[in-house]
Amino acid sequence: MLEVRELECVRGDHRLFKGLNFTLQPGELLHLRGKNGAGKTSLLRTICGLTAPASGEVLWKGENIRSLRDEYNRGLTFLGHLNGIKGELSALENLRISSSLSGEKIPENQILDALHKMGLKGREDLPTKVLSQGQKRRVALARLLITKTTLWVLDEPFTALDVHAIDVLKALIARHIQAKGLTILTTHQHVEIDVGVLKEIDLSAA
Amino acid sequence: MLEVRELECVRGDHRLFKGLNFTLQPGELLHLRGKNGAGKTSLLRTICGLTAPASGEVLWKGENIRSLRDEYNRGLTFLGHLNGIKGELSALENLRISSSLSGEKIPENQILDALHKMGLKGREDLPTKVLSQGQKRRVALARLLITKTTLWVLDEPFTALDVHAIDVLKALIARHIQAKGLTILTTHQHVEIDVGVLKEIDLSAA
Amino acid sequence: MSESSLLLASRSMLVRDLTLAMRRKADVLTTLFFFLIVVSLFPLGVGPQMEMLRGIAPGVIWVAALLASMLSLGRLFSDDYQDGTLEQILLEPHPLSVLVLSKVLAHWLLSGLPLVIFSPLLAMQLGLDGEAIVLLLITLMLGTPALSLIGAVGAALTLGLRGGGVLISLLVLPLYIPILIFGAGAVESQNAGLGAQAHLSILGAFLMLTLVFAPISTATALRISMD
């Protein structure tokens, strides 16, 4: 489904990695490892098509994602180091807009439901800039509950979350994998997710 | 040394905590716990004097920090959710400026040494905005190696760090405590620091 | 289905930006205030001779409109860039140029349109007559959207750069010049008895041209800046 071929990534003078190859099939989880600065974020951004690779290519269903673009994006959810939510808008508005921007209309109660599941009850209508660090992250993660995308690319999704929220997220990812979704994630924390196929790649080794 | 008396913190309609009392003596570490949004960050910012408390007071050597201000600040290092480093400047310049802003002149090789200890060898002269998330955090933390302050207030210092960097930081805090320093920190991760007196306060319980 | 989902997306982009601006009214009002102040200042700086003021009125109003519209350009994309929502916008399953067009439309509604609405008041203050005021209104109506469209390219190119605000003006102002010349020139040409038909057609043509090319250039610039 997702295939990475001979990927090379260069930032400034540093070559982060080279000749990277892997494939990911539906129902598989890829855990990307590597020490600080190994190139995990760079790889994830390249896989999403935000950064152009120095050489090599990323294929989705056999086609280069650069030529697919919109079709590829339709099946993709990316969560980066930044939360991608507007501080002036409430959690509810953020989710409503993020879903309608991708062209779907999600019923209001479904969005509220997602926020409650992420433990944001009573905080739905506050401007997100007053929320705590962990609560902001939860708003960003609530998107995963309302999208129907197949490929999730999550860059350190567990940061700032407390133990309870980590459990919720783990369950969420496990369910996604069971439903034949694909997930790529990075984390420095020790997190065990209960899934069938768990692939691991260590970028520091390269 | 540091005393918190009947502290109350209110944000918008929410009262985060009330009637909070504790003291911290030289050589003690306070681990602040609490779920997302419990008010840890708010408490730390109040302790630093960035936020005014709704009621109650924070005392340093028996005096209210609001009346001390400059003298209190001289003994204080705060690390928040934000790293507080300039993306356009290199790690080296950031540290140099941060120390001279507090009125001290630190020799260049001491700064370089601090950066190397934090595993930033070869990255000293890059503008920090191109560094990875974890590397940026390391630059911010390197400040702890060159200050001579007694009170460290660290808001989730372990975020974004890899296992190696976490170990370095743990050792650093332990050394600070041994040298009769005071430290207050929060973290959601499971981190064990080897010190004599470890106090814990759970804000969720309040 | 795809058609209507694109429509939904671009509409919600527009609504989003308008809501955000309403949350922080500062942005809208400073632009307007700035415009009003720059124009009202001129009688003070130049002296109260009515004929002189009438002569420079269209030029002054146009320059003020151009600068005021530019003032607000700096934040067109930079807020979205800093909080990571721009990344998300780049990953939407829709042509980026269409979403950009929505954003520019929002920008114009917030910073261009208020100026257009208030310009007759200022023109009156400077002694323009009824016919000239109507003509000025039409030129602003045609010209200011083009300003926003061109400005968007500059804003996208300077994204994430320090001193972006000033750099934008450096990139964009030279490209604004034709609009300024024909916008301000229309009233003058009318007064000289030459008619303003040609000026208006050219402004219209310019609007069409920017409407076609600016969103695509802006989208390209955004992808480059986010790389």
Add this chain to the structure above:
Amino acid sequence: MSESSLLLASRSMLVRDLTLAMRRKADVLTTLFFFLIVVSLFPLGVGPQMEMLRGIAPGVIWVAALLASMLSLGRLFSDDYQDGTLEQILLEPHPLSVLVLSKVLAHWLLSGLPLVIFSPLLAMQLGLDGEAIVLLLITLMLGTPALSLIGAVGAALTLGLRGGGVLISLLVLPLYIPILIFGAGAVESQNAGLGAQAHLSILGAFLMLTLVFAPISTATALRISMD
């Protein structure tokens, strides 16, 4: 000891801001080019007749200076706010108003001074004579630091803004106006044979006033915004 450490701190604040700007060599120059372009826009708007240009020249140059200062002031604190360095500055063991003064000084050196230095060139382009140019130079020298100082208060207040954005525009822009009026009016008054002494004294008094009150107000505003 405390005295010299304060000196070190305020100097390194200045150096820091200058270095940040120098990182982008363009940053300093762009303010200048912006100024240049804005002034060149006016002839394009109002037409090339020399006598008319000479009449509006001081006003135009002053408006351009104000704009350049306003454009760059928006980011005086917001960058530091967003990356968390402002928190750190608030926690420095020194009076905040002194550090603020250093920041404003850096801002003026980078955006005010170059503009003052190059204004004679522009004044010449617009046809002003030698005496008028010298006078204009003096007014800019007195006025632009005041603009920077007042702008800093506004910039500090805007940081923690929720709904009351109107307040800032209402607060800062009216304070800019007297500077503009007396700055631009000085040359006019001189030409009319009334002398510019009074104008200059008022500008000087304004500068003193802002020098005393602006840093303290800015520091207070910053503490409020960061709460």
Add this chain to the structure above:
Amino acid sequence: MGFKNSVIWLYFSSPRNFYPFAGKLIPWFGWLAAVLMIIGLYIGFFVAPPVLSDQKEYYVIIFIHVPAAWMSMFIYIIMSLYAFIALVWNIKMSEMMATALAPTGAMFTFLALWTGALWGRPSWGAYWVWDARLTSELILLFLYIGFMSLQSAIDDPRRAARASGLLAVVGAINVPIIYFSVRWWNTLHQGFSVQPAQTQQLMDPSIKWGMLILALAFWMYTIAVVLYRVRTIILERERQTTWVQELVSSKS
């Protein structure tokens, strides 16, 4: 033929092949520029009749002014062509050429403005008037400066080249529009009657030849300087490749 041509282009679109080739060309163009410059200036100073002004020092300015003004416009067109090619086909060499052209273009624009201003003083009595040509030349200078400022404001060289390239292309769409709009703007007011009258007298063939030769000299100079500059850019942008590292180590 067409095939062979495209192979040659492909060959030189690689920085590695272009680098030594450019190195060989530089002296040729450099010398040509010098020789032509001397001939042109000789004609300007000693051959051409002093029809325009009594003072030779002022008068020779036109031999620099006009070719410089031509060059300033040509270079912008070529620069944006390179930028366009780079954006569409993603050819690195083309990016670098656009980058290398800008400073020279700006230099000629400045030269045209400066010589024009110097000449304006004796002939119009003012260094500067808001004439159509003058204004559009000034705007062209702003466009060049914008291009270079954007370039220097971005750290990453690849991103810098692509961003400023896009700006050059957008500017190129606008340049003719600016040029004609400024003309039209000015003809609405009174024109400057000095210039057309003097252009009539310019028909003396030695003047024409002098200008043409100097224009050619400027061309050669531009090519030499741009090739030199592009070689520096190649070294900088390709410094992590093995061939550059070998080259550098073999030299030192």
